[in-house]
Amino acid sequence: xxxxxxxxxxxxxxxxDAGRFGxxxxxxxxxxxxxxxxxSWGNWLLGNALDLPVIEITxxxxxxxxxxxxxxxxxxxxxxxxxxGQALAPWRSFKLGKGQTLKFTQPLLGARAYLAAPGGFDAPxxxxxxxxxxxxxxxxxxxxxxxxxxxxxxxxxxxxLQVREVPLAHRxxxxxxxxxxxxxxxxxxxxxxxxLFDVFNSPWTLDSRADRMGIRLLGKAxxxxxxxxxxxxxxxxxxxxxxxxxxxxxLNDRQTIGGYPRLGALTxxxxxxxxxxxxxxxxxxxPVVQEVAHREHVEYxxxxxxx
Amino acid sequence: xxxxxxxxxxxxxxxRLFDExxxxxxxxxxxxxxxxxxxxxxxxxxxVPSYTTLMVHYELTALSPSQARELIAEALIDLAxxxxxxxxxxxxxxxxxxxxxxxxSLLAQRSGLAVQEVILRxxxxxxxxxxxxxxxxxxxxGLVEEILAAPRLDTPxxxxxxxxxxxxxxxxxxxxxxxxxxxxxxxxxxxKLFDRHRDGYSLMQPGDTVRFxxxxxxxxxxxxxxxxxxxxxx
Numbered sequence: 001x002x003x004x005x006x007x008x009x010x011x012x013x014x015x016x017d018a019g020r021f022g023x024x025x026x027x028x029x030x031x032x033x034x035x036x037x038x039x040s041w042g043n044w045l046l047g048n049a050l051d052l053p054v055i056e057i058t059x060x061x062x063x064x065x066x067x068x069x070x071x072x073x074x075x076x077x078x079x080x081x082x083x084x085g086q087a088l089a090p091w092r093s094f095k096l097g098k099g100q101t102l103k104f105t106q107p108l109l110g111a112r113a114y115l116a117a118p119g120g121f122d123a124p125x126x127x128x129x130x131x132x133x134x135x136x137x138x139x140x141x142x143x144x145x146x147x148x149x150x151x152x153x154x155x156x157x158x159x160x161l162q163v164r165e166v167p168l169a170h171r172x173x174x175x176x177x178x179x180x181x182x183x184x185x186x187x188x189x190x191x192x193x194x195x196l197f198d199v200f201n202s203p204w205t206l207d208s209r210a211d212r213m214g215i216r217l218l219g220k221a222x223x224x225x226x227x228x229x230x231x232x233x234x235x236x237x238x239x240x241x242x243x244x245x246x247x248x249x250x251l252n253d254r255q256t257i258g259g260y261p262r263l264g265a266l267t268x269x270x271x272x273x274x275x276x277x278x279x280x281x282x283x284x285x286x287p288v289v290q291e292v293a294h295r296e297h298v299e300y301x302x303x304x305x306x307x
Numbered sequence: 308x309x310x311x312x313x314x315x316x317x318x319x320x321x322x323r324l325f326d327e328x329x330x331x332x333x334x335x336x337x338x339x340x341x342x343x344x345x346x347x348x349x350x351x352x353x354x355v356p357s358y359t360t361l362m363v364h365y366e367l368t369a370l371s372p373s374q375a376r377e378l379i380a381e382a383l384i385d386l387a388x389x390x391x392x393x394x395x396x397x398x399x400x401x402x403x404x405x406x407x408x409x410x411x412s413l414l415a416q417r418s419g420l421a422v423q424e425v426i427l428r429x430x431x432x433x434x435x436x437x438x439x440x441x442x443x444x445x446x447x448x449g450l451v452e453e454i455l456a457a458p459r460l461d462t463p464x465x466x467x468x469x470x471x472x473x474x475x476x477x478x479x480x481x482x483x484x485x486x487x488x489x490x491x492x493x494x495x496x497x498x499k500l501f502d503r504h505r506d507g508y509s510l511m512q513p514g515d516t517v518r519f520x521x522x523x524x525x526x527x528x529x530x531x532x533x534x535x536x537x538x539x540x541x
Contacts, residue, residue: 024353024364026501026509027439126503136443137484138503186313186321230328231440231447233355233362235316257357257440265316290372293317298368 003067004154012058018051020129031131034275038076042116045073052120063103077110091166110174110276119158179286185264190226208279212253221245231259237266318367325359334388342382394514402527403494406536410491430519444483444501444509463489497532
């Protein structure tokens with residue numbers, strides 16, 4: 001077993017995996033890594049199953065000291081990671097010698113970094129997952145939904161000898177300013193014509209009111225003209241529009257049912273990119289139909305296999 | 308019933324069965340739920356039932372959207388309401404008291420009934436569990452008598468105690484864990500509504516029926532209830 005001691009942490013540093021499934025009908029949210037793609041690449045670098053427990057570090061403020069010689073992997077945002085003061089770029093596995101400190105300083109590119117370990121970090125499974133959902137008191141190191149704290153010990157049992165990198169062609173480009181693909185949902189036709197134009201032809205600014213439940217976007221006020229809705233299931237990435245007309249994109253820790261009309265839902269890749277954006281960033285939407293989005297996504301998943 | 312299949316997300320479809328909330332929806336909803344679980348089998352990731360809809364989240368590497376639609380259509384063939392009264396009937400003990408249910412007086416005022424009458428009427432009916440959501444094990448139940456209906460609070464409380472029983476419009480519910488909330492609180496139950504060590508986790512499931520039973524403070528404490536007044540939580 002290899003161990004790391006947490007020297008610094010914040011309430012935004014959480015143990016995550018792919019999330020909790022098969023329990024949504026009980027009101028239990030999904031949880032899991034907000035940028036599932038980076039989590040998957042982190043695990044891929046170590047030859048892990050892609051959904052094993054990783055550390056999600058949002059914005060920085062996290063540091064660990066190795067208790068043994070370790071080989072770990074880093075994917076996702078560049079949060080100014082350093083090993084004993086030496087810069088460490090993401091999208092690679094790396095060695096962390098006994099006594100060395102790995103520290104995340106500040107966001108240089110993107111918002112969420114993923115630290116992976118051979119065989120995944122040890123954590124109890126609660127309702128089928130280790131994903132930390134603070135609000136539901138589920139998951140994490142102790143199973144009770146607590147964020148990672150200073151002084152706690154992370155451990156893992158796997159071993160990998162070779163360092164490797166994610167091939168350049170496969171690295172998600174966090175600088176990319178391409179529009180976010182939005183699968184059109186059932187209520188799309190009940191927004192005003194002007195609103196439909198505005199959704200896809202004007203920029204949307206990320207509000208500072210953003211967490212793992214949802215990200216508010218600021219822009220032109222959208223107008224829903226349909227009947228009030230009865231609460232119904234909400235998918236990951238749903239773009240809902242409350243009465244103030246400002247959309248909210250729902251993330252992993254969203255409530256399971258809700259009654260606001262929706263434009264549709266972001267594709268998983270678009271959502272992963274949004275999860276890497278900081279408040280103040282601007283995004284645009286591009287409409288996509290379900291069949292095409294599905295085909296493109298299945299093609300993307302192939303890359304984890306052929307790389 | 309006029310079933311429709313709607314696009315929700317890349318790997319989710321919505322089966323919409325009704326347009327209004329009604330107790331008579333439930334046998335159909337339960338039947339559709341069972342059939343969907345059967346036809347999707349291992350390709351079903353999650354099925355999220357609500358008042359009038361069932362959201363189907365399926366395995367996207369195994370099914371294309373059109374294949375998933377076909378499966379939903381298959382589940383609807385000869386669908387008949389589930390006549391089974393297999394839903395469990397729960398009796399939830401409630402300590403109705405102003406210290407843990409401050410809106411008892413508001414509801415009395417609105418309805419023109421005495422507080423004791425509000426309690427009697429809330430605990431007289433058998434309610435149906437329409438859906439679970441908001442928090443693990445949070446069951447939306449109804450319908451409460453029209454005279455007890457009240458809109459949510461203008462400003463939700465930051466902290467509502469676990470076990471708090473409330474009313475919003477014609478629905479009633481109990482909060483499984485401490486959480487923010489805007490329902491009109493009328494009492495508190497000692498029942499453990501969500502337990503990770505229990506089979507099925509949630510005490511109540513859609514299709515179950517629930518009756519509230521007024522208990523004294525002493526009984527409430529005996530049953531393991533926490534009588535910390537609401538103000539002390541804020």
